[in-house]
Amino acid sequence: MFESAEIGRSIAKDVYEKEVVMLREALLEAQYELQQQGRFAVLILINGIEGAGKGETVKLLNEWMDPRLIQVNTFDRPTDEELARPPAWRYWRQLPPKGRMGIFFGDWYSQMLQGRVHGRIKSAQLDQYIDGTLSMERMLSDEGTLIFKFWFHLSKQQMKARLKALRDDPLHSWRISPLDWQQSRTYNKFVEVGERLLRRTSRDYAPWYVVEGADQYYRSLTVGRILLDGLQAALKSRERITSHPHAAPMISSLDERGLLESLDMTQALDKGDYNEQLAIEQASLSSLLRDKRMRKHSLVAVFEGNDAAGKGGAIRRVIGALDPRQYRIVPVAAPTDEERQQPYLWRFWRHLPARGQFTLFDRSWYGRVLVERVEEFCSPSDWLRAYGEINDFEQQMTDAGVVLVKFWLAIDQKTQLKRFKEREKIPFKRFKITEEDWRNREKWPLYRDAVGDMVDRTSTEIAPWTLVEANDKRFARIKVLRTINQALEEAFKKD
Amino acid sequence: MFESAEIGRSIAKDVYEKEVVMLREALLEAQYELQQQGRFAVLILINGIEGAGKGETVKLLNEWMDPRLIQVNTFDRPTDEELARPPAWRYWRQLPPKGRMGIFFGDWYSQMLQGRVHGRIKSAQLDQYIDGTLSMERMLSDEGTLIFKFWFHLSKQQMKARLKALRDDPLHSWRISPLDWQQSRTYNKFVEVGERLLRRTSRDYAPWYVVEGADQYYRSLTVGRILLDGLQAALKSRERITSHPHAAPMISSLDERGLLESLDMTQALDKGDYNEQLAIEQASLSSLLRDKRMRKHSLVAVFEGNDAAGKGGAIRRVIGALDPRQYRIVPVAAPTDEERQQPYLWRFWRHLPARGQFTLFDRSWYGRVLVERVEEFCSPSDWLRAYGEINDFEQQMTDAGVVLVKFWLAIDQKTQLKRFKEREKIPFKRFKITEEDWRNREKWPLYRDAVGDMVDRTSTEIAPWTLVEANDKRFARIKVLRTINQALEEAFKKD
Numbered sequence: 001m002f003e004s005a006e007i008g009r010s011i012a013k014d015v016y017e018k019e020v021v022m023l024r025e026a027l028l029e030a031q032y033e034l035q036q037q038g039r040f041a042v043l044i045l046i047n048g049i050e051g052a053g054k055g056e057t058v059k060l061l062n063e064w065m066d067p068r069l070i071q072v073n074t075f076d077r078p079t080d081e082e083l084a085r086p087p088a089w090r091y092w093r094q095l096p097p098k099g100r101m102g103i104f105f106g107d108w109y110s111q112m113l114q115g116r117v118h119g120r121i122k123s124a125q126l127d128q129y130i131d132g133t134l135s136m137e138r139m140l141s142d143e144g145t146l147i148f149k150f151w152f153h154l155s156k157q158q159m160k161a162r163l164k165a166l167r168d169d170p171l172h173s174w175r176i177s178p179l180d181w182q183q184s185r186t187y188n189k190f191v192e193v194g195e196r197l198l199r200r201t202s203r204d205y206a207p208w209y210v211v212e213g214a215d216q217y218y219r220s221l222t223v224g225r226i227l228l229d230g231l232q233a234a235l236k237s238r239e240r241i242t243s244h245p246h247a248a249p250m251i252s253s254l255d256e257r258g259l260l261e262s263l264d265m266t267q268a269l270d271k272g273d274y275n276e277q278l279a280i281e282q283a284s285l286s287s288l289l290r291d292k293r294m295r296k297h298s299l300v301a302v303f304e305g306n307d308a309a310g311k312g313g314a315i316r317r318v319i320g321a322l323d324p325r326q327y328r329i330v331p332v333a334a335p336t337d338e339e340r341q342q343p344y345l346w347r348f349w350r351h352l353p354a355r356g357q358f359t360l361f362d363r364s365w366y367g368r369v370l371v372e373r374v375e376e377f378c379s380p381s382d383w384l385r386a387y388g389e390i391n392d393f394e395q396q397m398t399d400a401g402v403v404l405v406k407f408w409l410a411i412d413q414k415t416q417l418k419r420f421k422e423r424e425k426i427p428f429k430r431f432k433i434t435e436e437d438w439r440n441r442e443k444w445p446l447y448r449d450a451v452g453d454m455v456d457r458t459s460t461e462i463a464p465w466t467l468v469e470a471n472d473k474r475f476a477r478i479k480v481l482r483t484i485n486q487a488l489e490e491a492f493k494k495d
Numbered sequence: 496m497f498e499s500a501e502i503g504r505s506i507a508k509d510v511y512e513k514e515v516v517m518l519r520e521a522l523l524e525a526q527y528e529l530q531q532q533g534r535f536a537v538l539i540l541i542n543g544i545e546g547a548g549k550g551e552t553v554k555l556l557n558e559w560m561d562p563r564l565i566q567v568n569t570f571d572r573p574t575d576e577e578l579a580r581p582p583a584w585r586y587w588r589q590l591p592p593k594g595r596m597g598i599f600f601g602d603w604y605s606q607m608l609q610g611r612v613h614g615r616i617k618s619a620q621l622d623q624y625i626d627g628t629l630s631m632e633r634m635l636s637d638e639g640t641l642i643f644k645f646w647f648h649l650s651k652q653q654m655k656a657r658l659k660a661l662r663d664d665p666l667h668s669w670r671i672s673p674l675d676w677q678q679s680r681t682y683n684k685f686v687e688v689g690e691r692l693l694r695r696t697s698r699d700y701a702p703w704y705v706v707e708g709a710d711q712y713y714r715s716l717t718v719g720r721i722l723l724d725g726l727q728a729a730l731k732s733r734e735r736i737t738s739h740p741h742a743a744p745m746i747s748s749l750d751e752r753g754l755l756e757s758l759d760m761t762q763a764l765d766k767g768d769y770n771e772q773l774a775i776e777q778a779s780l781s782s783l784l785r786d787k788r789m790r791k792h793s794l795v796a797v798f799e800g801n802d803a804a805g806k807g808g809a810i811r812r813v814i815g816a817l818d819p820r821q822y823r824i825v826p827v828a829a830p831t832d833e834e835r836q837q838p839y840l841w842r843f844w845r846h847l848p849a850r851g852q853f854t855l856f857d858r859s860w861y862g863r864v865l866v867e868r869v870e871e872f873c874s875p876s877d878w879l880r881a882y883g884e885i886n887d888f889e890q891q892m893t894d895a896g897v898v899l900v901k902f903w904l905a906i907d908q909k910t911q912l913k914r915f916k917e918r919e920k921i922p923f924k925r926f927k928i929t930e931e932d933w934r935n936r937e938k939w940p941l942y943r944d945a946v947g948d949m950v951d952r953t954s955t956e957i958a959p960w961t962l963v964e965a966n967d968k969r970f971a972r973i974k975v976l977r978t979i980n981q982a983l984e985e986a987f988k989k990d
Contacts, residue, residue: 029922058819067811068826068857072819081574105820316562323550324557324567325600331563336833362563427524 001195002210006155010215023224024064030231031065031101037235038099040144041341044227047109048152049190051162052213057152057223058103064224071096075106084298084354086400087111088136092349097341098144108133109149109197116193117186126193130200135392141205142385143343146234149206150223151198152213156187162214258452259467260410268472281481282321288485289326289358293492297401299358301484304366305409306447307437308419309470310477314409315360317477318484328353332363344368344386345393355401365390366406369454374446387457394463403491404463405484408451409470413444496690497705500648505710518719519559525726526560526596532730533594535639536836539722542604543647544685546657547708552647552718553598559719566591570601579793579849581895582606583631587844592836593639603628604644604692611688612681621688625695630887636700637880638838641729644701645718646693647708651682657709753947754962755905763967776976777816783980784821784853788987792896794853796979799861800904801942802932803914804965805972809904810855812972813979823848827858839863839881840888850896860885861901864949869941882952889958898986899958900979903946904965908939 034042044061046054062070073094082090088108096102112129115121121129137147154162202208211222269277288294301318303311319327330351339347345365353359368386372378397404411419420441423433440447459465466483470476529537539556541549557565568589577585583603591597607624610616616624632642649657697703704721708714764772783789796813798806814822825846834842840860848854863881867873892899906914915936918928935942954960961978965971 025922055818055820059817062814062819063811066807067814067819068807068824070819071823074820079574079576081576103819312561312563316558319557319562322554324553324562324565324598325550325569328566329563336831338831338833427520 001198002151002153002191005151005153005210005212006158007212008214009212009218011217011221013217016217016221019221020064020224023221023228026228027065027224027231030228030235031069033235034101034231035069035099038341040146040234041096041098042101042146042231043096043140043148044101044103045107045109045147045149046103046105046152047107047113047150048194048211048213049154049159049187051159051166052152052154053216053219054105054150054152054213056216057150057220058105060220061103061223061227065101069099070101070103072103073105075104075110081354084356085352086396086402088132088396089349089352091136092346095140095145095342095346097338099341108136109201112197113190113193117189126196127200130197132392132396133201134203135388137201137203137206139345139385139389139392140343142382142389145343146230147206148227148230149201149208150226151194151208151210152219153210154213158214159187258448259455260448260451263410263467263469265410265412265469265471267469267475269474269478271474274474274478277478278317278320278481281478281485282317284485285318285481285488286321288488288492289322291488291492293495294488295356296495297403297488297491298353298355299403299484299488300353300397300405301358301360302364302366302404302406303360303362303409304364304370304407305468305470306411306416307440308416308423308433309409309411310473311362311409312432313473314407314468314470314477314480315362318360318481322358327358327360329360329362332361332367344382345389348393352397352402364406365393366454366458369458370447370450373450374443387454390458391460391463394458394460398462401491403487405487406459406463406465407468407480407483408455408465409468409476409480410451411470413441415471416441496693497646497648497686500646500705500707501650501653502707503709504707504713506712506716508712511712511716514716515559515719518716518723521723522560522719522726525723525730526564528730529596529726530564530594533836535641535729536591536593537596537641537726538591538635538643539596539598540602540604540642540644541598541600541647542602542608542645543689543706543708544649544654544682546654546661547647547649547706548711548714549600549647549708551711552645552715553600555715556598556718556722560596564594565596565598567598568600570599570605576849579851580847581891581897583627583891584844584847586631587841590635590640590837590841592833594836603631604696607692608685608688612684621691622695625692627887627891628696629698630883632696632698632701634840634880634884634887635838637877637884640838641725642701643722643725644696644703645721646689646703646705647714648705649708653709654682753943754950755943755946758905758962758964760905760907760964760966762964762970764969764973766969769969769973772973773812773815773976776973776980777812779980780813780976780983781816783983783987784817786983786987788990789983790851791990792898792983792986793848793850794979794983795848795856795892795897795899796853797856797859797861797899797901798904799858799865799902800963800965801906801911802935803911803918803928804904804906805968806857806904807927808968809902809963809965809972809975810857813855813976817853822853822855824855824857827856827862839877840884843888847892847897859901860888861949861953864953865942865945868945869938882949885953886955886958889953889955893957896986898982900982901954901958901960902963902975902978903950903960904963904971904975905946906965908936910966911936 034040046058048054058072062072071094075090075094078090091104091108094102094104108129112121112126112133116123116126141147198208198210209223209226211219213219289299303315305311315329319329328351332347335347348361348365351359351361365386368378368390369383373380373383394404420433420437423429455465455467466479468476468479529535541553543549553567557567566589570585570589573585586599586603589597589599603624607616607621607628611618611621636642693703693705704718706714706717784794798810800806810824814824823846827842830842843856843860846854846856860881863873863885864878868875868878889899915928915932918924950960950962961974963971963974
């Protein structure tokens with residue numbers, strides 16, 4: 001895989017200097033066009049052999065182009081805020097918005113490489129990480145991000161010569177850390193793992209470019225050309241290409257029956273039982289959240305449901321016995337313009353709780369496959385691929401110790417009508433009922449199908465859906481609380 | 496100050512229960528109205544004696560109102576990201592957006608109280624902190640934030656009884672940390688410092704409310720009523736009241752001369768000198784940023800100037816010899832909608848560098864007193880008060896070790912015209928010239944006045960303006976680099 005990048009490629013200085021003038025102008029043009037279109041972001045991942053010119057090339061890109069529109073990020077040591085969340089959180093928070101370029105140093109590949117070379121990651125684990133990487137990059141690409149992955153290469157001899165030269169150069173010697181030298185010894189291992197990474201993660205939507213790094217002119221011009229070609233092609237194709245050959249459009253159930261129809265909606269609790277059980281479950285949740293074992297976990301509860309199904313009321317009962325410093329409620333409304341400049345899931349990633357914390361999402365990332373699907377706010381290919389993206393997202397959470405519970409609060413149409421009418425009558429509830437609610441009601445069958453598909457495709461072992469029969473509010477609230485408590489207890493048991 | 500909160504106030508349970516029903520509905524109404532208007536944010540600061548019901552009251556507020564629109568924040572231990580920035584950064588990042596309520600526990604008053612009671616803060620220092628607090632709250636209020644400051648009080652006897660009761664209650668005993676008990680011993684000191692804080696910081700725009708905490712009914716109803724009255728009054732007064740009796744509108748200089756006219760615009764450098772000095776200054780900056788002493792500082796450079804004065808070019812030369820991982824350029828454009836929901840300076844606070852880092856602002860918070868003033872994007876009272884707010888902001892930076900340099904790149908009208916015409920001719924520069932630039936040019940005298948006032952009012956000992964004669968780009972770039980280097984050297988000398 002790296003053979004053709006060890007043959008000593010080079011370019012004469014005068015050729016380089018002539019070419020570079022035109023290249024710079026074209027790159028600048030492309031960069032401003034990118035900003036003006038504002039349709040997609042560009043992500044450049046920098047990896048490869050130490051001393052192969054990674055840093056120099058990034059510096060050059062900043063010289064050639066307008067550095068104000070380029071964001072360079074390194075990911076050495078995670079901060080404590082980052083350590084308290086799933087590993088990908090630190091990448092998500094640094095993603096470039098549409099119209100901009102982001103350059104990632106020390107990205108997910110470096111983490112895998114360093115981890116594997118130094119034995120912190122086992123071989124099978126590496127494959128898991130690679131799978132995660134593929135999903136992440138696929139998602140980014142589907143969201144319109146243009147991804148370039150560069151591997152700067154040197155043969156072992158080339159590297160040794162280069163590191164020695166750098167060490168002897170007083171202007172550069174500060175840059176050579178002991179780790180880099182150590183890498184000289186582990187060159188073989190590094191290249192072996194690198195090859196495996198490149199082989200498994202080079203895809204049409206996020207290809208690797210191996211660049212021989214020995215000659216600065218060859219290296220710089222190559223990277224510049226690749227970027228320019230990729231940028232120009234993407235800027236020209238005004239259409240997002242999204243093909244999903246294997247995703248047959250879903251059809252509504254032939255018998256007009258679904259999971260929701262099979263719920264026993266008559267379940268109810270009388271007031272006495274309710275009050276007693278509420279006190280027990282609330283006390284239990286309060287003490288579970290104060291449990292020492294909670295320090296290794298965080299808790300995320302997702303509330304979805306029909307309009308007027310009682311999400312708000314259920315949430316209030318869940319937090320009823322908690323100290324407000326322990327939880328945060330995230331009400332999900334229309335995305336802000338900063339959120340619109342990012343991949344869909346970005347606005348949920350930013351709210352993930354740190355370890356020990358509890359976040360309740362009042363509506364959630366499932367909006368994509370519910371309201372956005374039904375109202376056609378996004379294309380079918382967008383919501384069709386969302387199922388997989390969501391499963392990946394949730395796996396990342398649970399892998400990081402997040403206890404995730406998801407509720408669909410279901411009521412029947414009759415109950416909804418009754419509640420809508422009540423809301424219109426009570427002054428302080430009239431805010432809760434709008435024209436939109438009535439419109440949504442007419443789309444009941446569409447929502448039923450959407451909910452069915454959602455549960456079929458995203459109720460997983462690691463993050464099952466809990467369907468809550470919510471015609472009786474008391475029954476629903478207790479079921480919600482009990483489910484959360486059981487999830488925490490099970491998580492603690494496994495520790 | 497606390498006498499009337501030690502007389503054993505109480506309310507009968509049945510009175511309370513009757514009152515509360517109406518109070519809750521009214522609070523809910525007000526809260527939704529707040530959201531719908533979206534005109535201002537509400538900030539509630541919670542302080543006072545341990546065991547006086549602070550936590551209980553906040554819990555109750557979340558029960559009474561819609562907890563989805565309330566954000567509760569605690570500020571115990573700062574994270575490492577917070578420790579690397581000016582102390583107020585952690586408060587800024589948690590400010591509630593317009594239309595929402597934020598409740599701060601362990602806010603700036605707790606920090607001052609704990610610090611002074613335990614001797615970490617000297618008396619004179621406390622006064623400085625108080626001054627900072629006053630500026631912060633004044634600014635928030637001017638930006639439309641409705642501030643409530645609650646002091647929950649108990650007499651010493653009441654506190655002792657309460658803490659004992661809590662300790663003996665198995666459901667609560669976990670909440671009493673050793674520190675709290677210690678506070679029982681330091682009650683006198685705590686109250687003494689508290690009185691000083693309240694006396695000095697109770698203002699019409701952010702008054703303190705002392706609430707006797709012994710009786711839960713009295714306490715809860717009192718807080719609820721105060722909130723409701725304040726909210727309703729603010730919601731009714733559709734106009735923001737901003738009076739600035741002492742801020743006489745500024746007038747243009749009578750002799751049509753200003754600081755900018757006194758610059759020697761003929762200063763220039765020939766190419767040879769320039770190249771030599773550029774190499775020296777760039778190398779010097781690169782090594783200063785790698786200096787160990789930089790770990791205690793961060794560097795912020797602000798670039799303002801006439802259109803086409805060469806800000807972009809100067810920025811490129813500043814970063815010319817730097818590793819792109821060391822700096823970040825923040826191009827300041829129109830605020831995003833999230834930024835518009837916050838006080839003006841919020842969008843700059845969020846980009847402040849951590850210690851060891853370097854941030855370049857391409858345009859900055861001075862937009863308020865430049866373009867926003869000239870184009871009348873904000874009211875005169877907004878930009879008139881901005882001078883003081885900016886000085887406070889910059890003082891907070893420099894107090895925290897930020898080395899702050901501010902550049903105004905000045906060119907004359909003739910030079911600007913020449914550059915505009917050049918830009919229109921060169922393909923990859925045509926993005927840099929718009930209709931707006933031509934329009935701005937017609938407002939030259941207005942900008943001249945604005946710049947004069949800006950320098951007069953914000954060129955301070957801790958953060959002086961550097962006026963850069965920029966008719967000659969080479970001269971300007973060297974002056975910028977040299978100024979930055981000197982600022983760093985001086986800061987290091989003082990360490």
